[in-house]
Amino acid sequence: MADASAWIRESDIGFETNEPDGFALEEALRLKEKHGGEVVAISMGPERAKQVIKEALAKGAERGIHVADNEFYKLDPLTSARSLAAAIEKENFDLILTGLQSEDQGFGQTGVLLAELLGRPHATIIMAIEVADGRMKLKRELEAGWFQWVELPLPAVITIQSGINKPRYATLKGIMAAKKKQIATIDRGTLGVADAGTQRVERIYVPQKTKKTEFISGTAKEAAAKLIEKLRHEARVL
Amino acid sequence: MKILLIAEQRDAKWNKISFETLAAAQQIAGVEKAALSCAVVGQGVAGLADELAGYQLDEVLRVEHDLLEQYTPDAYSIALRQVIESAKPDLVLLPHTYQVRDFAPKLAASMGKGMIGDCVGYRYENGKLIFVRQMFQGRTAADVVFTGEPPWVATFQAGAFRADLAAKHASGKAAVKPVSVELKPEQIRTKPLELFREAKQAVDLTQAPILVSVGRGIKAPENIPMAEKLAKLMGGEISASRPICDEGWLPMDRQIGSSGQTVVPKLYLALGISGAIQHVVGMKGSRTIAAINKDANAPIFEVADYGIVGDLFEVVPAMIEELEKARS
Numbered sequence: 001m002a003d004a005s006a007w008i009r010e011s012d013i014g015f016e017t018n019e020p021d022g023f024a025l026e027e028a029l030r031l032k033e034k035h036g037g038e039v040v041a042i043s044m045g046p047e048r049a050k051q052v053i054k055e056a057l058a059k060g061a062e063r064g065i066h067v068a069d070n071e072f073y074k075l076d077p078l079t080s081a082r083s084l085a086a087a088i089e090k091e092n093f094d095l096i097l098t099g100l101q102s103e104d105q106g107f108g109q110t111g112v113l114l115a116e117l118l119g120r121p122h123a124t125i126i127m128a129i130e131v132a133d134g135r136m137k138l139k140r141e142l143e144a145g146w147f148q149w150v151e152l153p154l155p156a157v158i159t160i161q162s163g164i165n166k167p168r169y170a171t172l173k174g175i176m177a178a179k180k181k182q183i184a185t186i187d188r189g190t191l192g193v194a195d196a197g198t199q200r201v202e203r204i205y206v207p208q209k210t211k212k213t214e215f216i217s218g219t220a221k222e223a224a225a226k227l228i229e230k231l232r233h234e235a236r237v238l
Numbered sequence: 239m240k241i242l243l244i245a246e247q248r249d250a251k252w253n254k255i256s257f258e259t260l261a262a263a264q265q266i267a268g269v270e271k272a273a274l275s276c277a278v279v280g281q282g283v284a285g286l287a288d289e290l291a292g293y294q295l296d297e298v299l300r301v302e303h304d305l306l307e308q309y310t311p312d313a314y315s316i317a318l319r320q321v322i323e324s325a326k327p328d329l330v331l332l333p334h335t336y337q338v339r340d341f342a343p344k345l346a347a348s349m350g351k352g353m354i355g356d357c358v359g360y361r362y363e364n365g366k367l368i369f370v371r372q373m374f375q376g377r378t379a380a381d382v383v384f385t386g387e388p389p390w391v392a393t394f395q396a397g398a399f400r401a402d403l404a405a406k407h408a409s410g411k412a413a414v415k416p417v418s419v420e421l422k423p424e425q426i427r428t429k430p431l432e433l434f435r436e437a438k439q440a441v442d443l444t445q446a447p448i449l450v451s452v453g454r455g456i457k458a459p460e461n462i463p464m465a466e467k468l469a470k471l472m473g474g475e476i477s478a479s480r481p482i483c484d485e486g487w488l489p490m491d492r493q494i495g496s497s498g499q500t501v502v503p504k505l506y507l508a509l510g511i512s513g514a515i516q517h518v519v520g521m522k523g524s525r526t527i528a529a530i531n532k533d534a535n536a537p538i539f540e541v542a543d544y545g546i547v548g549d550l551f552e553v554v555p556a557m558i559e560e561l562e563k564a565r566s
Contacts, residue, residue, distance in 0.1 A: 008374070008378075076352050077343065077352060077353070077355075078346075078347055078351075078352045081347070103374070103375055104373060104374055105373050106356065106371075106372065106373055106374075106375070107355060108339055108355060108356065109343035109353065109355060112311075112339070112340065112341070112343040112344050113343050113344070113347050115344065116315075116343070116344040116347045116348060117347065121311075121312065121427035121428055122311060122340075122344075123311075123340075123428060124336075124339060124340045125336055125339070125340070137431075141336070141497060142336055142337075142433070143253075143335065143336050143496065143497065144499075144500075145435050145436065145497075145498070145499075146433060146434070146435055147433070147434055147435070147436065148430060148431065148432070148433045148434070149431035149432055149434075150428050150429060150430050150431060151428070151429040151431060152427065152428055152429075153427060161497075162480070162481075162484065163480065163481070163483075163484030196350075196352060196386070197385050197386050198346075198351060198352020198353075198384065198385065198386045199352050199354055199382055199383065199384050199385055199386075200382065200383055200385050201380050201381070201382050202368065202380075202381040202382065202383055203380070203381050204373060204378045204379065204380045204381075205378060205379055205380075205381075206377075206378060206379070207372070207376070207378065207379035207537075207540065208379075211527075211540070211541055211542065211543060213529075213539050213540075213542045213543065213544065213545045214543065214544050214545070215544075215545045215546070215547065216544060216545065216546050220548055220549065220552035220553045220556050221556045221559075223546045223548060223553060223556075224546075224553050224554075224556030224557040224559075224560055225556070225560050227528060227544055227546060227553075227557065228557060228560050228561065230544060231505065231526070231528065231544070235505070235525075235526040235543065235544075237448070237504045237505040237525065237526045238448075238472060238505065
């Protein structure tokens, strides 16, 4: 935790591409390979967010847009989405893909909000995409093993369920090619997006345990024997 | 203060998480001395509205329209915005279902408002309502407060509250008020097609007394048989967290969690499962939970009765040996 306790101490951890977004990128690349067009990777955050864009370029995206903001973590979901919408509005993308949610803040709202702000239809938690004649047929995952097919006209926004595909690795050739690709940097402050001010994170902390865990120590062999003993005679479940 | 709860149904069947959120809404309404209304949205939902009226509520809003018979994010957002603008609640609560994730942020944004989603609880500090949600995959909790003008929209995660604590109406029944909304077919851009389930479930994990469940920590498909052997020796079944099924290392019908099955076995042994919330909601009701994980800070230990911080590739073979020894 950082001293102010509303965010983590960033020097303590490493950063990588949000895993759910990796599935969305892969899906975008596959659609391009099948139907033609261009894939543009966009990310918002401090300088390090460029690394995520570079990785996307190495995997096959054509160009990148970096919305620069060192204090992006202070933004509420609506302000984040308004900023991204302002940055891409003029691009008129046919299809915008996002991952299901981020692994840090986990708001899970960006895709749906972008659709509303850009006036596009949307569908979420997508497990399959078929495109024909300017419409998409999408397989949405519902709960408890249910699915539903829905049809959407393009342009649209969709959020991708993790596990829809097997994301590719960047090849050496891809990494070399990426060096020549363009990343446009837009300072978030120049977008003219005011803070929506809907909510504020007051503090973050290690959650209180709901159960008291009995930790079993010793070598692997000792711990294994003790656990089985406890499951048999204390919990009586074996 | 006025609170509006939006309950979820499909084909005139409840999404039962609605009643967990009802319990939360009643508790908050009690503290705030707030009026509590509950809306049910769809077509042909009179029976459901009547059932809701049996709960401790000031009013049930029956929101019906032909274009609400099948869920679409457009129709739900447009209709519920009209409901909110006429009922004027300060706080709108919803269960954090897949459907709510699909439309609630849009509904809030269409009014220029924000949503605090996927909350696991709430509490009061100096009279201020604080919502608690998880960040970093459950490794941290966050206190979040609304800062703008109402209406405020918040959603509660499955399992955050107990549905059986939803209070019945103290004196008869709440009034059911039909609410008409204006919707036109051309406003709805999504075309919902058929609902279906994938291949019939081959195993019913909900009936297994013991589950040995594997997560990413199992590392490779060739390590699955080791866990299967342990499950067999314990008299249980093997199950998994989502990434394992996504990889195809075990079939989808072995998946535990929000997108898989919800189980309450007498013993749940988690091997190399970090305990992301999507998994934990499917197993946290188990009678006894044991977890083996390399990371002492893994959230799975939040719900475990017994924990071993260690290498599962050393502990599991030792457990197998111990159980085989007892047999011979």
